[in-house]
Amino acid sequence: MGARLSGSYRRRLCLVIWDVRRREAFCARDRMGNKLFNYHWSGKTFVFASELHTILELPWVSEILNEGMLAEFLANEWYSRDETFWWGIMRLVAAHRMVADANGLRPEQYWKPDLWTTLPYSKDEEYIEHYGELFTDVVRRMSRSFQPLACEVSGGLDSSAIFAMMEHLRRQQKLLAPGLEGYTLAFTDDLDANELDYARAMGDYLGIEIHEVAPSKMSLSWYREWARCYREFPSYPNGVMGLEIRKQAGNQGSRALLVGVGGDQWLCGSRRYYAKVLTASEWKTFFVCLEADCRDMGLGRSLWWVFRHGCYPLLPDSVRQLLRKIIIGNRSGGVDRLAWLTPPMRRVIRQRRDQYTRSNIGRKRGIEKGEQELAFLDTYLTHALELEERMAASMGIELRRPFFDLNLVQFAYRTPEHLKLRGRIDKYLHRKAMMGLLPQTLLLRETKAEFSITFRWYLSELKDVLTQDTSFRTWDWVDPDKVAELHNLGDHLLHSNMPARMLWTLFGCKALDSEPGRDPSRYTVSNLMLN
Known part of the structure; x- marks a missing residue:
């Protein structure tokens, strides 16, 4: 177990090793949770599988719905990272290992992101250069395939950057695959979802065709059959809309599809950089951030951000609660997500809140690191990625997510927030590093598609x-x-x-x-x- 696996997949493994002498199974899931691991322990027999239905087929495994997970989904509040929809069937959490023997199961976390390691850089250009080299290496390693590679090109910054880098590597004969095809969804009947202009701009810039694919609109009966067959929540329509891309990629001989998921989690910034620089008395950086915000948004808005994201998070809890009552009052926007639940289900979700209350990361630990650590622990994101993984696997396609590469994620933790968000420019560092690789149309894009x-x-x-x-x-x-x-x-x-x-x-x-x-x-x- 001490040997280090080499290659692009060393951090994308789930494994079980049976020790005959000790009569115990050593289990582990990769650090970022790229691969799935479900298990059931009856007190006598330990069963594991990547898909739930294989475990539920066993005669000693009861098929009883887990009302706690039902409550979480129906309330749109996700807390549990290790449960499934079925009582007794659990998930091994990302970055966890577990020993299973006749005495039971002993799970433990073996890794977590290093929130405090910093890079020895003082200039923006050094961070930008480091990121560019890292991104190139990540995409190159994830391009290893005996079959042509497929890439989802939405027209956004993230997937377009991956595709552009893959094409750049191909022209340098450094792509570790015999071919490359790009695919984009064609929402021709909805302006909010339509990104064809950006995808076409990417194709024109590179001088290659990007296949335009109609989004998948499956029937309700298809979703029912999926749930009945796989015994899983049958995903959401905005998760299934890309199913036709997976199908066409497979028909063209591809077995791996690279996607841009993760860019929003690790490349976007937060104006909590004001709290960070105020806490550390980094006045030079403070005025650089304030100047950039004033230039784009004006003095009034910028000073509000200084208070909202800089001063307010550093106030005592009692003061913040008082200010929240004064400013917000009893107003509540949007839809009440609990009002439609029956009283028993509301009790269940309240119990879940108490049981799975997220730990307070703490202002003294570095206010800007809080949201990044929560992104790593984001329970809904975990569910979404697992649903996406299963959906692609059903089409014979392996999903590869460069922005969930361990090294790139760790770099995100080591990068100051003001390099991710500057003025009104989000993903600032990413945009700077991609200059020359992407057309100006994409580099300057500030909008995002909306798939309602x-x-x-x-x-x-x-x-x-x-x-x-x-x-x-x-x-x-x-x-x-x-x-x-x-x-x-x-x-x-x-x-x-x-x-x-x-x-x-x-x-x-x-x-x-x-x-x-x-x-x-x-x-x-x-x-x-x-x-």
């Missing part, structure tokens, strides 16, 4: 499914009158997908509660007898 349309596709169908069918026990989870209110609200909030998202979550949980229909002969499962 994928939820609105299903609003009318969901209304029929969720309000007319009273044969299921969903009303033990939510109030039917509140469900009807959400339908009406969803028809009017065209630029908010929350009502439709909540309704979709109910549909997905209902699909899980249906009677499964599986073919056991299709699947295999690994298990170890420990006694």
Whole structure:
């Protein structure tokens, strides 16, 4: 176990090693949770698999829905990182290892991000150069394949940078694959979701074609069958919309697809840099940040940011609570995500809050590191990445996420926040490092696509499914009158997908509660007898 694995996949492993002499299994999941690891311990038998349905096929594993996870999904509040939708089936958390023997299971965390290591740089240019070299190396290592590579090119900064770097490496004969194809979604009927102009600008800049693919709009019955077969929440429409890209990439011979997920988590900045520089009395940096903000947003807005993101986080908790009451009062915007839950389910989610209260990272530990550490611990992001991984695997495609490379993530922790966000320019360091690699159209882009349309596709169908069918026990989870209110609200909030998202979550949980229909002969499962 002391040997270090070499190559681009050394940090993307899940493994189990059986020690015959000790009669124990050593289990581990990669640091960033790129690969899946589910397990069940009966007190006698230890079972592990990357997919849940293989474990649920076993006769001694009960198929009982975990109401705690139901409550988290229905409330849109995610806390547990190690549970699944089924009682007794757990997930090994990223960066954790576990020993399983006749005495039980002993999980422990073996790694966490180093929040305090700094780089020996004093100039912006040094950080930019370091990042450029690191990004090049990460993409090169993740390009290793015997088959042509596929890349998702949304037209945003992150996926476009990956594709441009892959093409740059190909022209230098340093791409570790025999070919490269780019794919983008063509939302021709929705301006908010349509990114074709940016994707085409990327293709024109490189002089190569990027395949334009219509987004996948699967039927509700398809989602039901997915839930019944895999015994998993059947994802969200904005997660399934890229399924056709995976299909076409596979038809073209690709077995790996590189995506830009992670750029928003690690490249975006936070104006908490004001709290950091004030705490450290770094006045030169403070005035550099203030000058950049004033230039873009004016003195008034900039001084508000100094207070909101610099002074306010450093105040005592009692003072902050008082100011919050004075400024905010009793106002609440958006949709109340708990109001539609039944009283028993509200009690469950409140218990989950108490049980999984996130630790206070603490202002003394460095205020700017807090959001980055929470990004690493983000429970919803964990669910989203795992759903995406399963969906791609069902199409025979391996997802590769350069921005979740361990070295790149660790670099993000070591980079001052004011290098990520300067004035109104987010991902400042990334943009600077990509100059010459991306066209100006993309380097200057400040907008992001918005995919509410994928939820609105299903609003009318969901209304029929969720309000007319009273044969299921969903009303033990939510109030039917509140469900009807959400339908009406969803028809009017065209630029908010929350009502439709909540309704979709109910549909997905209902699909899980249906009677499964599986073919056991299709699947295999690994298990170890420990006694």
